Amino acid sequence: MNDRTSRRLELAPVQAHGSHRNIGLALGRWGAEACHRHLIHSDAWAQVAACRSRPEIPRMRALLRHAFPWIEDELAGLAEGLELPLDDVFLWNCRGDLWALAPDGCTTVLAPQRLSHNEDGDPGFAGFCGLAEVRPDGAPAFASFVYPGSLPGHTFAVNAAGLAMTVNNIRARQAAAGLPRMALTRALLAVKSADEAVSVLQAHPRMGAFHLGLGQAGATQTWSVEFSQLAVSVHPVTHTSAVHANHALHDAQAELPQIITDSSAHRQSRGEALLAQGAQALAILSDTGDAAEPILRQSPSDTDQENTLATADIDLSGTTARWAVYAPGAATPHHRFEGLHRLT
Template identity: 30%
Template sequence: MGAQVREQELAGMRWLVVSGERDDVFRALGRVAHADVHAVQEALPERHALRGWAATERGRIRVERLLDATRAACGRQLGELRALAAGAGADFEDLLLANLRGDLGVDDGTGCTDLGWRGTRSYVAHNEDGAPALDGHLMLLTLLVDGDVPVTVQWYPGFLPANTFTATGHGLVWGINHVQAARPAHAPGRHFVARAMQQAPTLGAAVDHLRSRPSAGGFAYTIGDRADGRVVVVESAAGRTAVMEADADHPLHWHTNHLRHLPVPPDASGAATADASDAARAARSLGPYEESVARGEVLAGLQPPVGGPAAQWFLDVLTSAPLPHGVHRTAAGADPLMTLCSVVADLTDDRITVRGPAGSTADLPLSAFARGEAGTVSP
């Protein structure tokens, strides 16, 4: 029969819901988002440099090794990217390089902020930061693949739908932060590992997945489970993982784009600590990480309301101000990025708040959001 595609809108953002057999779904997704796939690829500033590097002998060998590791651990997800490229009429090698760029040791900048809270209530909140050229292309995507639980993600066309914010039909949510791995491991690509995790039935299974499939490059995951309210942060970088869980003594956890929990970290900062001031001192000589550390210092100074925060508190933290007073990104001055979408998932009440790049906000049941159902939205 082929895949079915439904289009809708939420908080000023395009929302695609695609259902059917796996290969059909990704081919149909490529077709319907054809223009966006090509526009996003053209907007990637490192595209031509990646092509040139991959054509060298050293680059070719590294890409082949990374591809072999990805094929062995995440062959199904690699097939999804191939089907997406075919549907969009895009060069598979170009999409592959874009999806692997964080696993090659190539500088990939910074971007995105996550908060997790577990007290009497549980929340996961995420700012998706990207280049201004991607404004209008980032969209919401629900995958209703035959045999899979539903998954809704923020999606950059041309990328495997995995490297942003995710909500699944199993009641899991997570936000992802890029972490630059200075020396990537011989391991599968991080986008593919993240996409494979979307079928994990529980938070424990998701953590086990990341421990058993450490990625070549680096991601930090802030994961929440609607079933029991647990919230954990998992750092997975250069073949290693570290796990921190929110609890009564430490209910608030935050993450930006530098490692905080892995000892002797393999990220580009060359130093990791849970103390933001120490991290700032370590990073001040490294321009790309000053901005991430500065956001971390803002978050480290947060004072949640007595009795615990509500969803609006998290949304205010994410969107009220740029540095030096907040973490919202505006692409003003020297900042190259802007916040393209903000979400707050209230795991306790099964609600999600989505704020688009123009400030339009919508609220709906988290479980409905994961299934691609926008019929119960309230402004």
């Protein structure tokens, strides 16, 4: 058995059901040990905590309370379960809105009926992340990769309505308060279609920026969506595949002040070159041909201080999403789902 096949993936199964407060509480209790062991001692936590006096923060909280009080409830439960102050947990879930260099990366390959995604994040969480199966009262159930201390919805996820989503960081420099980007993507897990997801983004002021891969089981296309304070831009992926690293590419975002790191620029260029050569999505996501800034990121000296923690491959060609989760660079999946039903 070669190394690519034998690599293991340690993702804890996480169950969270009921009210949004109870969902947050369950996620908090699950992630508390990792947060107290690693997160609150990290440079990233200190960088975000240093933003607590920013004048935009009260406005961000007021906007969240008005638009999505149920997400505020989820954050309150998360803080209780983590045994951390709610103010600190709120700030951490606004990290990319407040700090452009927050350690959230990722690469996505979008095809007309498929989304494939490398989840890149803080390597200190390797072995401490989870696959959450969440069943909220009065909203679609969903399954999502989750980080300790964070709301679901800013990684990769599939919900019971057949909506699939992948999320890439955009390191935008912000000026005015809006809804936190992780609150917006959490809200999208409660909708039933890609059109509805885009409508939610358009209906609210936005603080931070993200790229989303959106797909719907049975649809003939997927959608590349970038949102920022400037715009919500939507590019249908109908015939040829596309690659997206973690910086804005759409023309509508041309005036967006952003940071494009060397890693993101190289991954974008290398991914496009491989796609032009006919490479398949999983081959692109496991590529290390650019030795300095590879797409598959496993170096302890990664220039953005991020590593690939998991890879998702979501097939949307049928009436139900069929998807698999791989260890970084592995040839065979460790978890397989049909809709929300776990096969392995």
